[in-house]
Amino acid sequence: MHPLDWLIVLSYLAYVIWHGLKLSRGSLDSESFFLAGRSLPWWAVGLSVMATQMSAITLIGTTGQAYEDGIRFIQFYFGLPLAMIILCVTAVPFFYRAKVFTAYEYLEQRFDSRTRTLTSFFFLISRGLGVGVIIAAPAVVLSIVLGWGELITIFAIGLSTTFYTMMGGVQAVTWTDVKQMAIIMIGLALCVLVILQALPEDVSLKDALFVAGAAGKLETIDFTFDLTERYTFWSGTIAALFLFLSYFGCDQSQVQRYLTARSEDESRTSLLMSAFLKIPLQFLILFIGILVFVFYQFAQPPMVFNELAQQQAADVNPAVHQQIQIEFTGVHEQRRLAALDFIDAINTDLEATARASYVNANAEFSASRREATEFVRQTNDDASFNDVNYVFPTFVLQNMPLGVVGLIVAAILAAAMSSVAAELNSLATTSTMDLYRQHINPDSTEKELLRFGRIATLLWGLFACVVATFVTNLGSLIEVVNTFGSFFYGSLLGVFVLAFVVPSAKSAGAFYGLLFGMVSVWIASYLTDIAFLWFNVVGCLITVAAGYLISAFSKGGV
């Protein structure tokens, strides 16, 4: 990276840490450290909600996924607006008026202490591991950019975020999120502009989109009802609805965002801001992946985007590597010419023929790329090898102009740090309020709670860094996080449905219903091929059904 890019990245990091330190002066008690004294405006909370959800995984993984698979991933977000409305009507007033610190604290008021402890325990485990995945994504980028080892990169990102979260609490997290969202938006806008400028002069945006469409990259909605298919209209509207209800309604990392708003109405407005903007924002990110795909129609792409892995394979078997490289260059050139022919033929009698030729050329190119990936996979003896997450960072480094590289790297860092900070803050809140104050030191003073919250932030940060070292090679990172979350989220949602909707639900029903739900998801994942999003539906329905039946047959209790 050029020194100017370095300067931009380091300035960003220095500013974020300074900002966190500055805001630490306002964190004098547990309410200000964990909930900002319930004083934040809706737009800051709304941006924080969006920043928390949009991690570096979203930027890196989603653009790579669009490059490989097109924009059909957008269907995943179709259930989000409805989920936000349901939460505005139900969860927000419940939590806000109950004046709780955590969502699980409410479950003690509704059921009992053990239900609170069990749900908070599962949250801590699942989110603690999830933060590791979120740290791993930018570590992948920076290990390429800086040439550092992944281990050093992981700890550099993880510990700097831990530091400002530990010092500034939720105030630092939220106000840093606001600035980080601005950096992310500027970075994304610059990406679009630079790619459009980099296309050949006689290729317009409309031409580029026709090429992407012919390659099948713009197929948005799939109405097929297939439970094994990962992204369809139905999984996005029904199954993802359950996931978003659980994520925004039961996951402390999100609940804590809107508990910091200065009123119940501002909490609602912050969620509706996300409901309005999430799909367009996600489309923009996917669209960048499509533009990268179009860009590489006319410029020679890397055969494999993970250059280090490719070089390792080439060192082991140079003859085969060279042969694959020659074939790859050949099919790329054929595809480039076919794409230009297709663009020339648009709206002429030759369009159908030119389109068919391009589709064939693109299929040959894809086959060649698969062969190259398989070569690296087999030669390096790495069955899980996948270069999807390397597409966007490699493109940025090789093609973006001076200064823009630094800004986009800063944007990726911002995306990662905003999510990690919010997760660490929520993990610390749950550890402090649901475990420490609940079980270890019920008579703790404000000073002790604040001190424990800061120590918990540090410990969770270290734990997440250790987890991150193990997850850098788990395929498309965004799917790893979502798959992982689906094992817990549905059942957790089921407990809150029992609390809000089923008046006859008792503590035994909620407690054992949750366990039933989680076991059922685990069984479903082993015995069936259903896509991970449907695990949320299975977990929720089984938990509610089991909880209802157990409550009906249990004697006494609440």
Place this chain on the structure above:
Amino acid sequence: MNNYWLEAGGSGSAVNSYSRLTHLLKVNLIEEDNMPEPSPGPAKSPASLKPWRYIYLLVLVSAVTIISTLYFFSAYFSS
């Protein structure tokens, strides 16, 4: 610890949660926004007089419009 739910519902906090939910649904989706609450809560700010159900409808209509636009965008460039 805040005992809002227990205070409001006495020993029947489960029933109170349920009645609170049905009340919230009525307030937000069916009846007037300024209908009285069944149990004590924070004073309503002027912002709470917003016609929420229209805002929810607007969000839903926007979402459907965006999804439909995506569908036609996809169909236009993929055909």
